[in-house]
Amino acid sequence: MEIITMDQAVSYLNQKVQINAWLTNKRSSGKIAFLQLRDGKTYFQGIVLKEEVGEEVFDTVKGLGQESSLKLIGTVQADERSSLGYELLVHSIEVVGESHEYPITPKEHGTDFLMDHRHLWLRSSRQHAIMQIRNEIIRATYEFFNDRGFVKIDPPILTGSAPEGTTELFQTKYFDEDAYLSQSGQLYMEAAAMALGNVFSFGPTFRAEKSKTRRHLIEFWMMEPEMAFTDHEESLQVQEQYVAYLVRNVIDNCHLALETLGRDIDVLEKYTQVPYPRIEYTEAVQLLKDNGFDDIEWGDDFGSPHETFIANQNDQPVFIINWPRSIKPFYMKVNPDNPETVLCADMIAPEGYGEIIGGSQRIDDYETLAENIKSFKLDPEVYAWYLDLRKYGSVPHSGFGLGLERAVAWISGIEHIRETSPFPRLLNRLYP
Numbered sequence: 001m002e003i004i005t006m007d008q009a010v011s012y013l014n015q016k017v018q019i020n021a022w023l024t025n026k027r028s029s030g031k032i033a034f035l036q037l038r039d040g041k042t043y044f045q046g047i048v049l050k051e052e053v054g055e056e057v058f059d060t061v062k063g064l065g066q067e068s069s070l071k072l073i074g075t076v077q078a079d080e081r082s083s084l085g086y087e088l089l090v091h092s093i094e095v096v097g098e099s100h101e102y103p104i105t106p107k108e109h110g111t112d113f114l115m116d117h118r119h120l121w122l123r124s125s126r127q128h129a130i131m132q133i134r135n136e137i138i139r140a141t142y143e144f145f146n147d148r149g150f151v152k153i154d155p156p157i158l159t160g161s162a163p164e165g166t167t168e169l170f171q172t173k174y175f176d177e178d179a180y181l182s183q184s185g186q187l188y189m190e191a192a193a194m195a196l197g198n199v200f201s202f203g204p205t206f207r208a209e210k211s212k213t214r215r216h217l218i219e220f221w222m223m224e225p226e227m228a229f230t231d232h233e234e235s236l237q238v239q240e241q242y243v244a245y246l247v248r249n250v251i252d253n254c255h256l257a258l259e260t261l262g263r264d265i266d267v268l269e270k271y272t273q274v275p276y277p278r279i280e281y282t283e284a285v286q287l288l289k290d291n292g293f294d295d296i297e298w299g300d301d302f303g304s305p306h307e308t309f310i311a312n313q314n315d316q317p318v319f320i321i322n323w324p325r326s327i328k329p330f331y332m333k334v335n336p337d338n339p340e341t342v343l344c345a346d347m348i349a350p351e352g353y354g355e356i357i358g359g360s361q362r363i364d365d366y367e368t369l370a371e372n373i374k375s376f377k378l379d380p381e382v383y384a385w386y387l388d389l390r391k392y393g394s395v396p397h398s399g400f401g402l403g404l405e406r407a408v409a410w411i412s413g414i415e416h417i418r419e420t421s422p423f424p425r426l427l428n429r430l431y432p
């Protein structure tokens with residue numbers, strides 16, 4: 001007998017199969033019981049008829065606790081009322097693991113309670129849907145870059161320097177010297193691009209920001225491509241194509257998850273159309289000032305209200321391009337059309353989700369980069385290897401970073417980023 005998951009039901013209609021699952025809820029009426037089940041892939045219904053399984057098994061079914069694990073043998077049958085389209089007519093049940101007094105009941109629970117029970121909260125239909133979308137974004141990322149000839153490279157997590165030149169780092173001891181948890185793999189990806197052309201990384205990064213906003217995590221995953229012989233304009237095109245590709249694949253492959261979350265697919269469809277709109281930083285400042293944002297001046301970074309207002313002027317993600325040199329990292333190339341700015345862009349997601357991509361063209365000239373390292377008061381010895389990349393066959397190159405969890409939150413349409421990570425690390429939360 002075939003052991004299947006219920007998402008394979010279309011290939012087993014009217015056939016007897018075994019499905020291993022957990023019980024999420026149940027109700028019974030006289031001689032019939034309706035079991036709400038999940039098998040790790042999807043949620044589905046099992047029908048238990050007393051006359052089919054016998055009184056002893058039926059009584060066992062009525063006594064099952066929420067989240068009991070089961071082996072079910074039954075016949076797959078069509079069910080037009082189900083979002084899946086199928087249900088299981090159960091012939092026999094084996095209880096694998098009993099569950100009693102499961103703490104997360106169908107009633108409402110507070111956020112702190114759910115976060116304390118994150119190891120169990122992951123089992124809920126909403127969290128299941130979010131993780132399915134996260135997984136699809138990761139799968140589609142590998143597909144997008146592999147299909148375009150990029151090579152996956154893994155930068156180190158322990159580093160001896162700060163790519164962004166910030167003090168918001170987790171410091172540790174690396175034997176007899178200081179080390180830091182990586183806040184970006186970018187510098188190492190530049191080295192990889194000089195060896196392999198077009199490369200990308202996908203891994204954990206860490207920011208010791210003491211922030212409690214709905215957009216911030218302490219530990220998050222970054223996708224960072226770096227492209228040799230690539231200028232800023234070419235990089236922007238890759239960025240918008242990549243994001244549109246992610247949205248397209250979630251729409252096509254996660255329809256049940258999107259339905260569970262109540263996500264409007266018509267809205268998502270707009271995000272699959274490229275090119276995305278662009279606005280110069282200088283124009284964005286003027287737009288804000290013209291609309292009552294008196295707190296912003298040229299040279300200031302944008303906060304959440306500023307980003308949201310700019311994003312709301314469009315039905316798609318928007319690039320804010322060419323930011324002031326004074327508020328951007330040391331490695332960004334000066335804009336030849338305005339030397340007070342650099343060739344960079346932040347992609348701002350619609351619907352108030354903020355920045356999901358930051359990217360730039362990198363400085364490819366040795367002397368310019370060496371001068372920047374000094375002016376930013378960084379240690380030239382620490383960055384000697386990075387400067388070497390400009391000594392031996394330097395080329396124009398560009399790259400960007402996408403924060404996975406912010407992208408998941410935006411595409412899923414969920415309010416808080418904490419639900420996008422299986423086990424989120426937040427300010428004052430390291431458990432479980």
